[in-house]
Amino acid sequence: MGLYMASRLEPSLFPKHSKLRAIKPFDPWRSPLCTCPMKWVVHPYTGCAHACVYCYASNYIPKHSTPRPKKAITYDIVRDLKLLPGGALVELSSSSDPYTPPEANLQFTRKVLQLLLEGGMRVLITTKRDLVLRDLDILERFRSRVAVAITITTLSNSLAKVLEPGAPLPSERLKAIEVLSRHGIAVTLRLDPIIPMLNDEYDNIQNIIRAAAKAGVVQVTTSTYKAKPKDFKRVYEAARMLQGSSVAEELRYLYYSDSKAMTLQGYRYLREELRLNCIKFVKEVAEREGLAFASCREGFAHLHTPGIACDGSSYTYAY
């Protein structure tokens, strides 16, 4: 491992930033497969009410489906901004949706977004919620320093209601892509996680990418589902309910009994050939639609569009 990678994955190598209160170095659970550039992350809320069955953050954060606002966040951000270099890349948020339902009234994310952008930072937003459109005035003002990733895993309302019960319907997310793009904001599609036998049908993948391309995304980033015991239990139940017990058992086999499945940093990965087939198909469709392509924590960085970051940061510019 080179020095850059070592420093990127080891926040303690940045002692001068130990005084930071709300903005922290991005630590993708120390995954050696993460291809994100060095960046920072801030969470205006602890937890997320979207209650996605596959949510890995629920393994780490107690009462994850009950979002709690961080009351001192704006005060802390003002302090932290004095310690960060201008143009630093800050993600909003990595283990919750910054537009989780209470944000509609509380506006913590809106205040943080404004502070970060007025403070000269570059900002990445990943969300499933069209509430992001409320902040269009801020996003437009700083459009060269911001990119928004919208997650869509299916176009089927009924499947979305099982996989992501608290999140807006796919049509509302497509609408958000369309409006943001029309206002000159760079929008990428997060087509993940792809879960075998639940949302991995070719038609599902093609239709999502085509609809997102039509709405204006510039890039697709994808990944397959990585299992942890707590979220796998929910995914298993969803598969059993939607497809029956034999499919749910097959899913269990793929993640926990297949001798070629692997464990990395505590996550169960599908065997490589299954993941590769899936990622290659997404790449093929994305490129057919004229979109950039990247994958997330798969180990297939050689398939990415050259010069393109997985997290959408390629569309943000420091000045």
Ligand code: SF4
């Ligand atoms: S939106 Fe993200 S953080 Fe929120 S529950 Fe779903 S997967 Fe977890």
